[in-house]
Amino acid sequence: MGIITTIANHKGGVGKSTLVYNLSRYLLKYYPKILVLDFDPQANTTWWLSEYANELNVKIHDVLRYGVTYDLQDAENLDKFDTLVQYATVETVKKDGSISLIGSSLDLAATKLELSKYDSIVYFKIIEIIRKISEPYDLTIIDTPPSIEMLTSSAINASDYVLLPIQLDLLAIKGAMDITKILIPTAHRYYNPNLRILGVIVNLHRDTKAQRATKKTAADAFGHYLFNTIISRSEKVGRLATTKGSIDKSKSDNQFGLLAEEIHNRILEDTKRSKEGVQHGNKTR
Numbered sequence: 001m002g003i004i005t006t007i008a009n010h011k012g013g014v015g016k017s018t019l020v021y022n023l024s025r026y027l028l029k030y031y032p033k034i035l036v037l038d039f040d041p042q043a044n045t046t047w048w049l050s051e052y053a054n055e056l057n058v059k060i061h062d063v064l065r066y067g068v069t070y071d072l073q074d075a076e077n078l079d080k081f082d083t084l085v086q087y088a089t090v091e092t093v094k095k096d097g098s099i100s101l102i103g104s105s106l107d108l109a110a111t112k113l114e115l116s117k118y119d120s121i122v123y124f125k126i127i128e129i130i131r132k133i134s135e136p137y138d139l140t141i142i143d144t145p146p147s148i149e150m151l152t153s154s155a156i157n158a159s160d161y162v163l164l165p166i167q168l169d170l171l172a173i174k175g176a177m178d179i180t181k182i183l184i185p186t187a188h189r190y191y192n193p194n195l196r197i198l199g200v201i202v203n204l205h206r207d208t209k210a211q212r213a214t215k216k217t218a219a220d221a222f223g224h225y226l227f228n229t230i231i232s233r234s235e236k237v238g239r240l241a242t243t244k245g246s247i248d249k250s251k252s253d254n255q256f257g258l259l260a261e262e263i264h265n266r267i268l269e270d271t272k273r274s275k276e277g278v279q280h281g282n283k284t285r
């Protein structure tokens, strides 16, 4: 089974969707079959990755609604579920591997409320759904909404790893710390004891006095979780929000490549540590 990683920070505008979009291409070098799940009703990642996905009649909310409502242990239901997933999936990038997307739309916001009536069982069901959908892929990346809520926590509960993007301001750092203090301990305790923080990504970096000062706060808060690669605020990356489509070769391009390499190395190290832990009879976290 492949690796599942969620990108989360309930502070909006730190670059969750931008990172999903830009990093996924560089991660293809290590994980040739990638799935992106857009769990944000704002659907920015869907919009950036595939215009076609916007047009589709079947999206992530349909998949979640069906999977939560029907018992997927029943073979007939599972068949229907698989067909729904197939209809919802769009292959967006085929060069050097493939990036598939299950897109979202505003309908996801209504479905989220509708599914809340299932109380805590919904969390277990969504874990089951995410893990089933991600089976054929080397890596699944889940983009999440800028809020601490059912969709964000379900994505985290189903994941092997969490990536926490921040920018060097105190509110973004607080947003990432809230995830580490609230959602991750709950996931560990009730849903997913093997969940790990893969790292904290500094995005939107500018070499200003204020950001240099905040860097120290981030280093104190996150220590070795901070990735060495820092993504600068760049006009080319920012332009994506208005033009969409691929960014040209640029300094940020290189930074995304380096970050993808660091992410891959951390996953390799972690997998190695886990195997050693299991061999010695104690699982590491």
Ligand SMILES: Nc1ncnc2c1ncn2[C@@H]1O[C@H](COP(=O)(O)OP(=O)(O)O)[C@@H](O)[C@H]1O
Binding pocket: 011, 012, 013, 014, 015, 016, 017, 018, 019, 044, 146, 203, 204, 205, 231, 232, 233, 234, 235, 237, 238, 239, 240, 241
């Ligand atoms: N490295 C960057 N350089 C320039 N603009 C960026 C960068 N990262 C993100 N942005 C811009 O910042 C805004 C918020 O990013 P977004 O990815 O939508 O954040 P989030 O998903 O966390 O809410 C977008 O307009 C995006 O284009």
Ligand SMILES: [Mg+2]
Binding pocket: 016, 017, 018, 040, 044, 045, 144
């Ligand atoms: Mg976003």
